[in-house]
Each structure stands twice: as C-alpha cells, then as structure tokens.
Amino acid sequence: MAAGGLSRSERKAAERVRRLREEQQRERLRQVSRILRKAATERSAEEGRLLAESEDLVTELQGRSRRREGLKRRQEEVCDDPEELQRKVRELASAVRNAKYLVVYTGAGISTAASIPDYRGPNGVWTLLQKGRSVSAADLSEAEPTLTHMSITRLHEQKLVQHVVSQNCDGLHLRSGLPRSAMSELHGNMYIEVCTACTPNREYVRVFDVTERTALHRHQTGRTCHKCGGQLRDTIVHFGERGTLGQPLNWEAATQAASKADTILCLGSSLKVLKKYPHLWCMTKPPSRRPKLYIVNLQWTPKDDWAALKLHGKCDDVMQLLMDELGLEIPRYSRWQDPIFSLATPLRAGEEGSHSRKSLCRSREEPGPGDRGAPLSSAPILGGWFGRGCTKRTKRKKVT
Numbered sequence: 001m002a003a004g005g006l007s008r009s010e011r012k013a014a015e016r017v018r019r020l021r022e023e024q025q026r027e028r029l030r031q032v033s034r035i036l037r038k039a040a041t042e043r044s045a046e047e048g049r050l051l052a053e054s055e056d057l058v059t060e061l062q063g064r065s066r067r068r069e070g071l072k073r074r075q076e077e078v079c080d081d082p083e084e085l086q087r088k089v090r091e092l093a094s095a096v097r098n099a100k101y102l103v104v105y106t107g108a109g110i111s112t113a114a115s116i117p118d119y120r121g122p123n124g125v126w127t128l129l130q131k132g133r134s135v136s137a138a139d140l141s142e143a144e145p146t147l148t149h150m151s152i153t154r155l156h157e158q159k160l161v162q163h164v165v166s167q168n169c170d171g172l173h174l175r176s177g178l179p180r181s182a183m184s185e186l187h188g189n190m191y192i193e194v195c196t197a198c199t200p201n202r203e204y205v206r207v208f209d210v211t212e213r214t215a216l217h218r219h220q221t222g223r224t225c226h227k228c229g230g231q232l233r234d235t236i237v238h239f240g241e242r243g244t245l246g247q248p249l250n251w252e253a254a255t256q257a258a259s260k261a262d263t264i265l266c267l268g269s270s271l272k273v274l275k276k277y278p279h280l281w282c283m284t285k286p287p288s289r290r291p292k293l294y295i296v297n298l299q300w301t302p303k304d305d306w307a308a309l310k311l312h313g314k315c316d317d318v319m320q321l322l323m324d325e326l327g328l329e330i331p332r333y334s335r336w337q338d339p340i341f342s343l344a345t346p347l348r349a350g351e352e353g354s355h356s357r358k359s360l361c362r363s364r365e366e367p368g369p370g371d372r373g374a375p376l377s378s379a380p381i382l383g384g385w386f387g388r389g390c391t392k393r394t395k396r397k398k399v400t
Helices: 008-036 045-053 055-075 082-098 125-130 147-157 251-260 315-326
Strands: 102-106 163-166 183-185 192-195 202-205 220-224 231-234 263-267 292-296 309-311
Touching: 008 045, 008 055, 045 055, 082 263, 082 292, 082 309, 082 315, 102 147, 147 315, 163 251, 183 251, 263 315
Parallel strands: 102 163, 102 263, 163 183, 263 292, 292 309
Antiparallel strands: 192 202, 192 231, 220 231
C-alpha cells in the first residue's frame, strides 16, 4: 500500500459504493419519471411523498421535458391561414416598395418546388441523417428555376431588389437570369469549376454537375485548365469548410450589400448557418440602425425574434401573392433562354468521359452534350455536394 493511500481492497470497496449510489440515483430518476408521466389525480400518497422528497430530480426532469417540447415545436412546419397570410403579404409588399436597398437571403426552401430537398424540413437531408436514414439526390439536371427564383429576377429587373445572397449550390439563381454581379453564392455552384493556379482564378461554367468526384476537403474535379493545365476544382463549401474563392461566392459584394441594406428578406432558410455570419446582420451597428428583417419560412428560425414580420408559408405561395400585390408579372422559365448555355465552356476533345452526370440541354428531348445517347440510369445519384458531401457527422464503418 502506498504511504498515505488506500489499500487495493479499500479502493475496490469505495468503487462499489460509488457505483451503488449511481445505480440508486438512476433508479430514483426512473421512478420519478414514471410518476411524472401520470396525471396528478392518479398518483398515490406514497408517490406524492417521493416527488416531494426528490425536488431536484423533478426540476431536472421537467426542464428536460420543456427542452424536448421546445425542440419539437421548432421542427414543426406551421402555415398561416389564408386571410392572415394575405394580410402579412400586404405588409411585406409595402416594405418592398418603400425599401431603399433590399437584399434577399435565400435557402434550400426556395428550391423544394424544383424537387430538390431542403436540409432541416421533415424530409430534409440533415433530418433524415439524424434519424439514421440514407440520403440520395434526384437527377438535378431535371431541376428548373422555381416561381420564387423567377420572381426574384423580376424584382431585381424592377430595381426593387439590389442583391441576392444564397446558401444554395443548385445554380438555379444563375439559370433564372439573375446577373452574376447581383448575387453571392456563399456555398458555391454545382455548375462551376475553377483553376486557382491562374491569376485571377479562371472560371469554367459547365452544363453538368461538376461535383461528381468531389467531397469534403477533396475538391479536384479531374479536369484541367485550358490555359495553364492546372487541376480544376469545384466551388462547393461543405459543412465545416471556410469558403475562400472570390467567385461565385462573392463575399465582398454580400458584405457590402448587407452594410447598405435597410431591408432584408429571408426566403426558405432556417438561418442556422447564416446567423453565424455577423457581417450579414450588421451586428456592429446599434439595433435601431440595423436593417428591418422579414422572414418567409415554415419552421422556426433563430432570427424570428429580430424580425419585423414572420410569414409562415411556402415560398412559391408567398411570392405569388407578393407579385400580385405589387402588380408584377412573373416571367416563365424557358430552357431556350437559360443563360447557362451561353456562359458554358464546352469540354475539350478527350474530356467527354470525364463525367457521367446527365448534361443540361435546351430541349428535354435533346441529348445533352457528352451524353452520346447513353441510357439513363434509375440509380440514385450520390457523391459531390449532395451525396458524400452532405453526410454530416456520420461515421464510416470499418472494413474487416
């Protein structure tokens, strides 16, 4: 036995006592939890006495229950009734008309109408992953700009919207006709790859998803720069990464727009990521000088208490009402006028086999460039920004 220490048998006895106390505490916690689930009128006198003697445990369990209920309510999708929504849209329309500098922040919720899942909705990517369910993407080449995308483009044309800050990687703002200078795609664009060896960075817009071979911390696409021969990389900013590219992220324009804004309209975003970017919320300004905030989302957001108005509704429904209230026609999307085809750089000879994703084409019947009439696969599309890149906090199984 070490001098001044406990003998081995004494240490074992102390450990047994400690474990016994922990087990008794757990059992007491289970008993109190079972009693609390009963209605007060159904509890026996002995159960009432146990609750009175376990005041600390009762407080802890009630606190846990409130937190669980709070989290559950935050995940619920809530819709305003039609009359209430119409009233709120009239208020939003007045704010849009009177805004001197309006910036729009968009999230995955504006693309769900294009069959692209969101992240934190009931069937969102993160929601499914947290439930242990697998995630696969639809054929994103079939996605087209939604009514909300086209409405934003029209509002910009009418000088009612000055800048758009998007978290989305789907490229639908670009395809809706919104000018590149008027948007910041903070998390990248699935149709754009860049050469960082060139100064300034050389950009290649493609008509297919360039992220097939890329993932978290692995961004090379397998193609090379036409100018210097350097490796091209995608522009996606995955969860846990820091975006450093100038374009299409365009952070400089996003922060400048936020600093000038007197009104911010958030569409289809949980704001759980955007809230972490203080420059987008003018947090250095006193509250009275910060932009007025309007939020359109079905679920709770961490900025709800800051909002001048929160509209609970689907983005397309709200934007249809808003455009009607403003007396503006929503342009229809046309593949023949999609800007991506004029912006795109064609693949060089020998690069046709560098991807297996279906290419966009101006007509749905027309085979895309590089597709060469290959039969379409019904297998789910995995990998890139929507597959491997979105497996947040999932562990790989060891191969035995």
